[in-house]
Amino acid sequence: MSSRTRTRAAKSGASVHTVRIPRQRGRRGGDPFVVVVPERPSLTRQALTGLALILWDHRRALAPTGLARVALAVAGLLHAMAWWSGLLLAPLAAGPLVWLAVMQRRRPGTGSVLAWRIGLAVLASTGLAWLALAAGFGPLTGPLELVWLLGLIAAQAAWFIVRRTH
Numbered sequence: 612m613s614s615r616t617r618t619r620a621a622k623s624g625a626s627v628h629t630v631r632i633p634r635q636r637g638r639r640g641g642d643p644f645v646v647v648v649p650e651r652p653s654l655t656r657q658a659l660t661g662l663a664l665i666l667w668d669h670r671r672a673l674a675p676t677g678l679a680r681v682a683l684a685v686a687g688l689l690h691a692m693a694w695w696s697g698l699l700l701a702p703l704a705a706g707p708l709v710w711l712a713v714m715q716r717r718r719p720g721t722g723s724v725l726a727w728r729i730g731l732a733v734l735a736s737t738g739l740a741w742l743a744l745a746a747g748f749g750p751l752t753g754p755l756e757l758v759w760l761l762g763l764i765a766a767q768a769a770w771f772i773v774r775r776t777h
Contacts, residue, residue: 672774675766682738683759686745697747704743707735730769738762 652660666673689696711732714720720728741758750759 672771673767675770676763679759679763679766682742683745683750686742686750689746690749694747697743697745700739700743700746704736704740706739707732734762734765734769738766 670677689700711728714728715725737758741755741762745752745755745759748755750756
């Protein structure tokens with residue numbers, strides 16, 4: 612590398628190269644030109660940027676995944692801070708089943724409406740029961756992590772089906 616393009620004492624960021632051009636002959640007392648050339652991003656950075664943009668564009672389609680991750684974090688915090696919170700959350704698991712009974716009494720559904728109601732009530736009741744157990748025993752204890760993963764897959768699949776049909 613010639614001495615005309617080599618950086619001297621000035622330090623810059625890791626991703627920016629500074630090239631100093633020495634003073635020209637006819638310009639006494641003038642400041643030298645400074646050219647800042649950004650470094651090309653690496654292939655890994657471009658791939659991660661592309662993945663982040665794709666995830667941002669499809670963030671509504673991935674709502675159950677985000678909700679499941681938040682539930683996992685909340686269950687971990689509840690278990691670490693107050694294990695007895697699982698005892699307080701346990702009665703909430705019956706809420707969706709009560710909702711199903713009330714809806715069937717007020718507006719009786721048959722066929723696919725009834726199937727969707729039952730599926731939604733079972734999925735919500737399972738999720739709330741998992742939250743209560745995870746808060747009490749820890750979210751990664753025994754089969755709770757497998758139940759979390761299966762609930763995530765079921766919720767994401769149902770979300771894709773609902774979004775496509777409406």
